[in-house]
Amino acid sequence: MKKNKISFESYFWAADRIECPFELVNAFYDYAHLDFYKHTLGEAIIYSHKRKIYMQDHPGQIFVFYTAMSSFLKACYCLKVKSKKWQVKESADCESILHLASLTKEEYNNPFIVFQKAFAENTPDEFEFFLCEIVHLSLSPSAEEFDFDMMTPYLYLIKMLDASQLMRERGLQRIRKTVQAELTTE
Template sequence: MKKKKTDFEAKFWSGTRKHTAINLLETFFQFNDPAATKETLNEMVQSSVQKNTRIAKEPAEIFYLYQSLRSFILVAHHIAKKGKKGKFKNSTEISFPKTTMSLSEKEYRNPLRVFQNAFKVCTLQDFDDFLSATAYFSLGNFSCETEKKIIIPYFQLIKLLEAAPLIVGNCHKKMKG
């Protein structure tokens, strides 16, 4: 029986549909600097909740980030599901840096837990609604009335963006070792 490949909707921004989950995370970080992505996402959220403010970035840049983050969230969901089945393992020999932003030491040592917890708190639909709302409201002079629907997925997405490079690094260590 042939394995069904998961479509992460990445063709628009990565150039191809055929990606494994880890491969797509690597591609995401090749195209998107984590610090710049978090900064733009922060600006989008701020513009979304403030009245009569619009993000200073180009609409094409916002749309590109929207598309790539949608793929990123689909990959994160896929990894969280596979992690429950034991398909992704963690390396416990990671030293905890003192400069991590939102990850606790426990989360830093087990980034897969961040992925799994994110999808306990928010569904795929919550993340999709969040991305759609922030892209829409940041590009116009409108404001999102329900800040709670934006803030919770925002914090979860920031944690996912910080944990993803750790998962990619763990997978590379396993391939080499």
Template sequence: MKKIKTDFAPRFRADKKHSGLQLMETFFQFNELDVSKEILSKMMNYAVKRNSWIHEDPAVIFQFHQSIRSLIRAGYLIMLKERKWAVNNQPEKISPLVLGLLSEKEYRNPLLVFKKAFREYTLKEFDYFMSGIVYFSMGVYENLPERNIVMPYIHTVKMLEAAHLILQRRRDKKMAETNSG
């Protein structure tokens, strides 16, 4: 009898069917921004604590891990296309509550978040980071993560916020076009 190997690795293609924006939209159809940031924060907190583990269902953590990997890849695809997502370049002051972790410059052009993140870390390093916080948050381990996981965490949260902002601006643009035309 012939052995059949099942490949569980997610597919990463950059065709029209799987564009970066489509991947982002899919992510936010199943995950809310605030809930995603909260889960990521919980995972990070438990990953650096000794003698404790996250009390979420492992299936939820695995699904979130796969979703966030997809979102990071979506950001990478968008960054490669070099499109501007700036809304206005006027020097008006933006409320700090609206910004989240983003700077004013990043808020005006969310693509900068992805450019900076992928200038500092590769897709493989973000995968390593996500796998590491999943691993260390799911059990009690003597050792802590061997690398600095704070900066990839901050970049990931900023990518969540930037992706949400890009989609919100895209929806607003479509609504404005629909209402004016």
């Protein structure tokens, strides 16, 4: 049976077709810094409530931001599945609450938990709808009321950004199969 691959559609912003979620995360942060993504997402949410247009001088930049974030979300969904075979390398315990960013201690120790929680709470389509609506509303000159929860996807997106950056900094390693060794000794 052939596995269906998710297209990350990275060619819109990275000029390459990237098929590995780990490579996509690297390209995502090579394209722009974590602070840029957090700032742009926060500003888009703020402008979705205003009668002003976000990035009025360069509205095309918000479209590129949208395509990069959409690719990032697809990679995060794949990372949720990859958590069974991969783990983040150990690091020194965080000495300050600032090291945690938006993550709990448990999420800091195992960033894959963030992806599992996020996609247990919202489907990939719901995250995509959230991104689309935020971009649409931030580029609209009129303030509109919306009848969906914006905070939950926003908070999970921030957590996924922090978790993926942490994974990139600390590196990954395959989980060794110790289960087989334990079964042969019994």
